Structure formats: C-alpha cells, structure tokens
Amino acid sequence: MIQELRESYGNQFEEGLLAEIAQVGTFREVPAGHKLMEIGEYIKGMPLLISGVIKILREDSEGDELLLYYLEQGDTCSMTMSCCMGQSRSEIRAIAETDARLIMIPIRKMEEWTAKYRSWRNFVFESYNNRLNEMLQTIDSIAFMNMDERLVKYLKDKARVNEDNTIRNTHQEIAYDLHSSRVVISRLLKKLEQMGKIELHRNYIQILDL
Amino acid sequence: MIQELRESYGNQFEEGLLAEIAQVGTFREVPAGHKLMEIGEYIKGMPLLISGVIKILREDSEGDELLLYYLEQGDTCSMTMSCCMGQSRSEIRAIAETDARLIMIPIRKMEEWTAKYRSWRNFVFESYNNRLNEMLQTIDSIAFMNMDERLVKYLKDKARVNEDNTIRNTHQEIAYDLHSSRVVISRLLKKLEQMGKIELHRNYIQILDL
DNA sequence: CGACCTTTGTGACTTTTGTTACAATCCGCC
DNA sequence: GGCGGATTGTAACAAAAGTCACAAAGGTCG
Numbered sequence: 378m379i380q381e382l383r384e385s386y387g388n389q390f391e392e393g394l395l396a397e398i399a400q401v402g403t404f405r406e407v408p409a410g411h412k413l414m415e416i417g418e419y420i421k422g423m424p425l426l427i428s429g430v431i432k433i434l435r436e437d438s439e440g441d442e443l444l445l446y447y448l449e450q451g452d453t454c455s456m457t458m459s460c461c462m463g464q465s466r467s468e469i470r471a472i473a474e475t476d477a478r479l480i481m482i483p484i485r486k487m488e489e490w491t492a493k494y495r496s497w498r499n500f501v502f503e504s505y506n507n508r509l510n511e512m513l514q515t516i517d518s519i520a521f522m523n524m525d526e527r528l529v530k531y532l533k534d535k536a537r538v539n540e541d542n543t544i545r546n547t548h549q550e551i552a553y554d555l556h557s558s559r560v561v562i563s564r565l566l567k568k569l570e571q572m573g574k575i576e577l578h579r580n581y582i583q584i585l586d587l
Numbered sequence: 588m589i590q591e592l593r594e595s596y597g598n599q600f601e602e603g604l605l606a607e608i609a610q611v612g613t614f615r616e617v618p619a620g621h622k623l624m625e626i627g628e629y630i631k632g633m634p635l636l637i638s639g640v641i642k643i644l645r646e647d648s649e650g651d652e653l654l655l656y657y658l659e660q661g662d663t664c665s666m667t668m669s670c671c672m673g674q675s676r677s678e679i680r681a682i683a684e685t686d687a688r689l690i691m692i693p694i695r696k697m698e699e700w701t702a703k704y705r706s707w708r709n710f711v712f713e714s715y716n717n718r719l720n721e722m723l724q725t726i727d728s729i730a731f732m733n734m735d736e737r738l739v740k741y742l743k744d745k746a747r748v749n750e751d752n753t754i755r756n757t758h759q760e761i762a763y764d765l766h767s768s769r770v771v772i773s774r775l776l777k778k779l780e781q782m783g784k785i786e787l788h789r790n791y792i793q794i795l796d797l
Numbered sequence: 798c799g800a801c802c803t804t805t806g807t808g809a810c811t812t813t814t815g816t817t818a819c820a821a822t823c824c825g826c827c
Numbered sequence: 828g829g830c831g832g833a834t835t836g837t838a839a840c841a842a843a844a845g846t847c848a849c850a851a852a853g854g855t856c857g
Contacts, residue, residue: 435723437731445726455719468723491701491708498701505715509665512722513645513678516655520729520766521647524844547804556730558845563805579804579853734814757834768815773835789823789834 378404378480385427385451394494398425402480407473414454414471422481423457426450429477430538434470434554443519444531444554446511447474447538453500455508475539525565527555532575533587544582588614588690595637595661604704608635612690617683624664624681632691633667636660639687640748644680644764653729654741654764656721657684657748663710665718685749735775737765739797742785746794754792 379399387395402425407413413424416436424431431448433456448454448471456469490497518527531554536542544551552562566582569575576583589609597605612635617623623634626646634641641658643666658664658681666679700707728737741764746752754761762772776792779785786793 435726435730437727439731441731443726443730455715468720488708492705495702498698505665505719509715509718509722510678512719512726516645516653516722516726516729517647519726520645520653521649521651549804559805560807560846561844564807564844567806577805759834769835770816770837771814774814774837777836787835 378402381427381478382425382480386425389500390496391494394490394497397486397490398480398482401486402482404478404480406478407476409473409475409477411473411477412470413473414457414467414469416467416470418467419465420457420467420484422483423487424454425480425482426452427478427480429479430474431471431477432474432554434472435468436470441556442470442553443556445469445515446508447534449538452507453504455505524555524557524561525568528562528565529569529574529587531555532582532584536584536587542584544584545580546582547580588612591637591688592635592690596635599710600706601704604700604707607696607700608690608692611696612692614688614690616688617686619683619685619687621683621687622680623683624667624677624679626677626680628677629675630667630677630694632693633697634664635690635692636662637688637690639689640684641681641687642684642764644682645678646680651766652680652763653766655679655725656718657744659748662717663714665715734765734767734771735778738772738775739779739784741765742792742794743797746797752794754794755790756792757790 379395381404382390382395382398382402386398390398403422407429413431414420426448428450431452431454433445433448433454435443435445454471456467487501491501518530522530528551531551532544535544535546548562548566549559551566552559555562566575566577570577573585574587575585589605591614592600592605592608592612596608600608613632617639623641624630636658638660641662641664643655643658643664645653645655664681666677697711701711728740732740738761741761742754745754745756758772758776759769761776762769765772776785776787779797780787783795784797785795
C-alpha cells in the first residue's frame, strides 16, 4: 500500500504522515458501478482515491437524482469530513464510475492529523475548496444553462474523467444524471448528431467534435 | 471589540484565541445594501459576523444573478478561506442584507491558528460544512423545485433571517435573486395572494400564512 | 428461428417558464 | 396640480422541457 500512496500523495504528504496512513488505512479495490456510500448512511471512514473515478450524486425526496461532480485521483470526499462534526449521515451517494482503488482512513485520525501535519491541513483545505468550487460549477450549470448546453458539458466531462471519447451509457442513464427525461435527452442527442458533433449507437455514443 | 466577540464567539473560542482575534482583527460596521465582496476581487481578510445578515450571490458571465445563501451571526465565509490556498479571487458577491457588524481577520492568521487552536479548527471545519450543506440546499431548490415552490422558500427564508414577516422588496429584486423574470414573479405572487397566503403592497409583501 | 426485453426514434400534446407590450397606479418633487 | 420615474397587473405569445403513446430496431436466449 505504501507505494500506491507514494504514487498519488508522495509529493504532498511528509514521510511521517505517509507512514501513519499506511499503518491505519485499509486498502480497497472496487469495480465500476459499486456503491461506496448511500444517502442517510453513517460514515465509517474517509476515502483517499488512488486511481479511478467516483461520481457523487444528490437525490431528492422523490428519488430523483442529479450528478454533482466526479472525484479523481488524489481527491477525497469533503462531504465525508463533515461527519467529524455535527451530523454524521451522508447527504450524498457515491458510486464508482470506473474500477477504483482507494485507502480508507478512520475518522478519528482526521482531527489528530490536522493538528499535527501541515501537509494534511493543506490537503483538507484544498479538498474543501475543490468541492466548493465544483458545487459552484454545478449550480452554474443548472441555474444558468439550458439542457442542450448541460448535455454537451456532461458528455465532455465524462469523456475527460474516463479518458475515453466513447460514452458507454444509455440515454436513460444520462437522463438520470442530468435529472431530465429520456425523451428529452434522445431528442437533444439526435440534434447533436445532426450537427455532426457525435455519433449515436446502441449503448454508446461516439464523440466527434464537441 | 472584545465584548462583541465574547457575545458571539465567547463560548466556542478559548481565551487565548479571543485575545489574538481582538489584537489583529479590525471591527467594521456596514449599512444594509453595502457590498462587502465582489466577484473577481482579491480577498483581503476573513470576516467573522457579529450581527446582521449577509447575502451571498453568484453571477454568470452575462450578469445574471442567483442568491446562494445567507450568512448569519456566528458565521463566516468559507469562500474566503479558499484564498489561503491556490486561487485567491472571489467566486461570489457578498452584500449586507441588513445593517451588519463584523470583525475582519488578516488571512495569514488562518494557517497559524488552525495549527494552534483546537477551537479554531472546529470552527473552520464547521463553517465549511455549513456552507457545503447550504450549497446542497441551493442545488436541491434549483434542480428539484418549480419556481412557485422556490418563491415560497425564498419568502420564508427571508422572513426568517430578517426576523420580519414583511418582505421589503420589489418583485424585480426578488426576480434577480431567484434568477427569474419580474413578470413570472408577479404572476406567482398574485397566485399566492389569491390563496390567502400573502398580501401584496407597493414595495413590500406581508406574509400571512406560508 | 422466434419470443421477449431493452434501447432508441418520433409525433402530438401539456406544463412551466420566459418575453414583449402596454395599461394602471403610486409617489416624489418641481 | 401635474410631470415623470418606479412599480405592479395582465394579456398574448414563444420557447424550453416534460409526458404519453407507440413504432422500430437490436440483442439475448431458449
């Protein structure tokens, strides 16, 4: 585990911290589609992502979903950090977008390391900031953009995090992530195809020039 | 200033920290409507709110606004904290919703106190969490609610933070906050009036039973 | 091969929200 | 009093998004 750690976090954490993480952390490998965290669940640990992509979703009372953002290598989940404080139930759902490897840290270490390691403090703050900025971007999208623009952004973002210009999803799955309906998404995708920006196939979409 | 501090933060900060804040902080009093922070501006300090309410707005490239959330007594602006790290320009606009009193802390103290004072660490984390949760609520509103529901929530929130069941705003101002148009807001308000939930007047709205 | 489920395409229609235009009213101020 | 700006009310229309219904095409598996 220590070398996995060093790959992803070696140049930002000092030696002592790396050693402590290696000691108390547990390594996990999860397949694409695996649910890492459910809304309302108690949070057991804090994840450090080594490889792969995790998608973070929000759900309303009627079960409607919305994709908030992706976590990538070197990221952690700030939402998890909130557990240390007041409320300890998750507000979000986390699902592995790709196969992923991560290290779980017991929550009680957070406080301790924040006092002890400067690099940990920086990491935690930076995580919070990244998450706040991603939330702002999400708000910008849903508040200021129309569905056609949101769809283009969705396809671009997805291609980027997966490093793959082929989007392997059905229209229905995309509709869930964008909190829209399948018919609407099919319609807009067809329009993008007619503009020559994508190619539609069964179960996947080829991005040509977005 | 020290007694203002003690009123709002006395039971959560230890003596040493209170003394340091009193030493390096500067007291400010601003009138309702005063702009405390503009998008793109460099951040000079971190505000600790003593009394009053601050509203936090987001703006897109075309100048369209959206109210994100309110800061109340005992709150601080997490967005400001991001300045310590990477990017140091504000992503949001802050405007005094009511007359407000606050203490500005030089940014460089943040890192120092985070290492030194446990209560400061807790405060900072709690602030981040509050802000993240407020952002989630904002996302819930714009993603999952229709404009009529959002308007009701807006009126309720506003009445709560101002401790006043009279909303002293024009329809146009409400439309800006909700990123909608004046005509739409007038229409929905009229419907609420017909349901007996509010009373409409020139320049103010009386909440009856929302 | 053929029954069956999943996925996609499409027309017709509704609802929600936004836009344009204009009238009516209120209010301050000369 | 009356001029002029700000505010509100409303009709008519347009655009965006969602819903319903059903057809067509793909793929699985007995």
